[in-house]
Amino acid sequence: MSIEWPADWANLTRGIGCVMCDSRRADADDYGVRIFSSENIDAALQRADIQRGYTVVLWRGRHITEPFELTAAESAEYWGAVMRVAEALMEYYRPLKMNYETLGNSVPHLHTHLLPRYVVDPAPGRPFPLLPQNGSEPKIPDADLHEQAEALRRALGGR
Numbered sequence: 057m058s059i060e061w062p063a064d065w066a067n068l069t070r071g072i073g074c075v076m077c078d079s080r081r082a083d084a085d086d087y088g089v090r091i092f093s094s095e096n097i098d099a100a101l102q103r104a105d106i107q108r109g110y111t112v113v114l115w116r117g118r119h120i121t122e123p124f125e126l127t128a129a130e131s132a133e134y135w136g137a138v139m140r141v142a143e144a145l146m147e148y149y150r151p152l153k154m155n156y157e158t159l160g161n162s163v164p165h166l167h168t169h170l171l172p173r174y175v176v177d178p179a180p181g182r183p184f185p186l187l188p189q190n191g192s193e194p195k196i197p198d199a200d201l202h203e204q205a206e207a208l209r210r211a212l213g214g215r
């Protein structure tokens with residue numbers, strides 16, 4: 057199987073046909089359950105059973121591809137939220153290490169994958185083998201996911 061950049065890359069980087077711009081902000085969707093939100097940011101604990109505590113922080117302002125396109129104030133808001141959520145994940149899941157992956161290779165809209173890394177881990181000492189989700193991944197049972205999300209929302213000072 058050949059691996060290629062997404063078709064229509066030039067338009068996607070301008071926000072045309074961007075699935076993240078087009079998605080609505082919700083407490084829960086097919087991908088995850090929201091644990092944090094502010095004016096321009098959502099963070100969602102992921103349903104896919106890839107790694108315990110796997111969370112995506114998503115920029116919800118205008119379309120941004122590269123983080124340097126943010127103004128200084130927006131950048132402070134974005135990275136401040138990324139750090140705040142990462143610290144809450146560290147305290148709740150107690151991993152060895154947090155990983156921060158701001159990639160945008162499959163969806164070029166600013167978002168950051170937060171991946172706790174554990175003693176028992178798919179790739180100790182190396183980058184996490186993160187693949188684009190296609191919806192077929194095994195899911196964390198709803199009750200378990202919501203219990204974790206509730207604890208994280210409380211830790212983050214949300215509802």
Ligand SMILES: [Zn+2]
Binds near residue numbers: 118119120164165
């Ligand atoms: Zn976008």
